Amino acid sequence: MNCNQSMSQNAFGRGVERSFGFAFVFATGGWMTADDFSDLYRKHQGLVRAVIFQITASDAAGVDDLVQEAFIRIWKGIGNFRGDAQITSWIYRITANVALDYTRSAGRRRESSHEILPDIASPQATPDQALSSKQLVEKGLKKLSEDHRVVLVLAYLHDLPLAEVADVLGISEGTVKSRLHYAKSEFREFLIAQGVKL
């Protein structure tokens, strides 16, 4: 997932206008051509889309809108990007903020209105109703609070070091550890309830 540092130099080319760029896009404090933006999108759209989808558990249309919102924020914030930082960390931070803003503003709870999976808590549902492992993970993530889910997504699904998770979310590493502990406990209880043994 991590990207090397040199990519940031190529992707942004800050202060340098490419002669073949067909349009110049002005961002506060820096220049980014349409070609630069296209490169950035192609290299990171998968990551942005995955993080948004996993944190918001949104539907396809919602994900598309949020991905667009994330890339617009990336474009607007390019002038504030510190060259010494990992560009992927910076993208993770913006993307996580977009996803959390969405879930919080929409007041989305664990049982969202976009639920498409069978309700496991219903009397008819049993562990034997064969939710696939992928469905289990999706369902289990939805059960978590936003704060716990985002930590679990970044630390376990995307395998980011805890220090980087803390940096991305703007919280202390101790808070990350605490939230990860609770997230794992909740997820474990969910899996046990589903009869899953790891």
Added chain:
Amino acid sequence: MSHFDDEKLKRFLQDNQPVAPAAPRGELQAMLNKLDLVESEKPSRFAWWAFGGGAFATAVAVAWFMALSPKIITPTTGGEEVENEFAVGGLPSADVGEEYLVLASDTGSSY
């Protein structure tokens, strides 16, 4: 409560992580169009340069005026006396009044 190994849990999550739907066709172009729209609502690059250049030129002009203005408004010292220009033939030149000036400039008169 059974024990869950952290590494196993992590592997289980990674192997079965939710996969986002693919990007819709033309998403990048739609973003570029949107960014172009946002860009058009901002002052153009030329406007920034014109504004900056104008501000700089104004500052230079003000500085130039401030530097030269004392020489313009401060009377020179050292004996330059305007009335000497009118001292013809030892005639008194001070405070001769408007009438004298009119007469002296009237070359067509017999005076």
